[in-house]
Amino acid sequence: MTDILLTLISTALINNFILHWPLGVDPLVQSTRTPTIERRQVHALGIATTCLMLLSGLLGYAAYHWLLIPLGLASLHLFVFLPLSVLLITPVLNLLERALPQLPFSGLWPLLLGNAGVLGLSLFGMQGDKGFGDHTALSLGAGLGFWLVLSLFSDLRQRTLNNDVPLPFRGLPIDLISAGLIAVAFLGFSGLIKT
Structure with a gap:
């Protein structure tokens, strides 16, 4: 149980998919520059990405370890992971629109489709078989870490607005500098968990 909790915390804070590995960086630079609209979009994207990472990570783990390996087809993992993550986007967004109608889930399909963190999570799950519980914590921690960084970056972007x-730093340059500063701040968590 302790290992699962440490995996969850480590994935969300230390080995964050956006900051540690640059997976899923595209939603960071997407912005409406309107504080109230952006805050709702950030939370909608964070919830949708967390749910998608959890579902595709668990189904990808099950497909790889319980279907592809026993059949001797482990080299075809990309042909399973990629369609699985793409096919889950629409049902996840439809369920979330019904469950949380106050958040704008309708325009998130392209951002979820281009999020490399969802596919990267499935690829990380096939590297070491620490068990289904550990991979569940990895999937949930990756989604929550993505949501945390997205929220922090949105708040920092509003402060810079x-x-x-200075004129040369407006727009994308200050956004990239801000992302770098958040990454440096998250390096402080690296001594939190000793392996």
């Missing part, structure tokens, strides 16, 4: 940023 309200301040006097």
Whole structure:
């Protein structure tokens, strides 16, 4: 149980998919520049990505370890993981639209389709078989870490919009500098868990 909790915390904070490995960075640079609309979109994208990572990670783990390996077809893992993550987007968004109608889930399909973190999670799950519980914690931690970084980056972006940023740094340059500063701040968590 302790290992599962440590995996969850480690994936969300230390080995974050956006900051440690640059997977799923595209939603960071997507912005509406309107604080109230962006905050709702960030939370909708965070919830949708967390649910998609959890479902595709668990189904990818099950397909790889319980179907492809026993059949001797482990080399075909990409032909299973990629369609699985793409086919899960629409049902996840439809379920979330019904469950949380106050959040804008309708325009998130392209951002979820281009999120390399979802596919990367399935690829990480096939590397070492620590068990289904550990992979569940990995999937949930990756989604929650993605949501955390997305929320922090959105708040930091709003602060830079309200301040006097020099002209050459406005827009994407200050966004990339901000992402780098968040990554440096998350390096402070690296001593939190000793293996």
